[in-house]
Amino acid sequence: MSYFERTGPNTYRATHHVGGAWATNEQHIAPALGLMTHAVELDRDDRRDDRLAVGRLSYDILGTIPIDEVEVRVAVLRPGRTIELVEAVLAHDDRAAVRLRAWLMQTRPTAALEGTSLARIAPPEEMEEWDPTSVWPGGFIESAQVRRRQMEPGRASYWVRTPLPLVAGEDVSAVAGAAGLLDIANGMTVRAHPKDIAFPNVDLTAHFFAEPRGEWLGFDTTVSFGATGLGLTSSVIHDVHGPIGTASQVLTVRPS
Structure with missing residues (x-):
């Protein structure tokens, strides 16, 4: 069982485990x-051996995607020795559905400077198990374990x-695995029940330090609705270390 199975070099x-929450016949x-x-990191490692780190992932969601075969193409927009800007486009039936721009950055030894004032959240073992299918349908939500x-x-x-x-039979980095969970944030603490209000997101931007x-x-998440039909879901992302x-x-x- 996995979310995707490779069918070709880029496909x-x-x-069914990617089944959507707003519509279960969509991803x-x-x-x-x-x-x-994952595709961006595979392309990086095919081109160079210094494993530039992912500093930012910025996705624009251009439309819905059926549960079907998709293609992912990667291109370098701004090559560099220490910093690169890379674009990936996910398409279904030759229609672009998601566009990603990722900054890849050289790592350096800065442990002596490490620190943040962002507040920590309680560890997983101190939070109660919660069933997200009590609010949302779909294969992906059903596959997630939440506290x-x-x-x-x-x-x-x-x-x-x-x-x-994420992909059957392939090693996937911790960053790609985390990226495959980030979009769940918009449904984990709703301001209004999705049966009454629709509030899909049209983008997602993540920064990692x-x-x-x-x-x-x-996740430490706050959802805000404005007075004119716009909203924002903002999260601080954590691992068990902070x-x-x-x-x-x-x-x-x-x-x-």
Whole structure:
């Protein structure tokens, strides 16, 4: 079992485990974002041997994707010895569905400077198990294991992990694995029930100052709705050692 199976050099077939939350016959975008990061890292390692680190992932979601075969193409937009800007495009039936721009950056020994004022969240073992299928349908949500501490509607800290590999039979980095979970943030602490209000995100941007370690990915999330149909889901991203970055998703808020 996995989210995707490779069918060619640049093509992958989605399994039913990517089934979406807004529509179960469409892909939940989260695994696809991880797949694109995996493709970027494979392309990087084919071209160079210094393993530039992923500093930023910025995705624009251009449309829905059926549970079917997709293609991912990668191109270097700004080559460099220590920093690169890389673009990946995920397409279905020759239609671009997601566009990613990733900054890849050289690592250096800065352990003596390590630190952040971002607040830590409680570890997974101190949070209660929570079943996200009580709010959302779909294969992806069903595959996720969640521990959550809810403060109020639209405000929670939680941990997420999945037992399923991103791509069958392939080694996937911790960053790509984490990227495949990031988009779950928009549904883990809703301000309004999705049966009453639709609030899909049209993008996701994540910044990392450390690579994730361990099987759990943590979130400290706040969801905000404005007065004119826009919204924002903002998260501080954690591993079990503490904060490692941030993620933001802009929302289109649509009352039924």
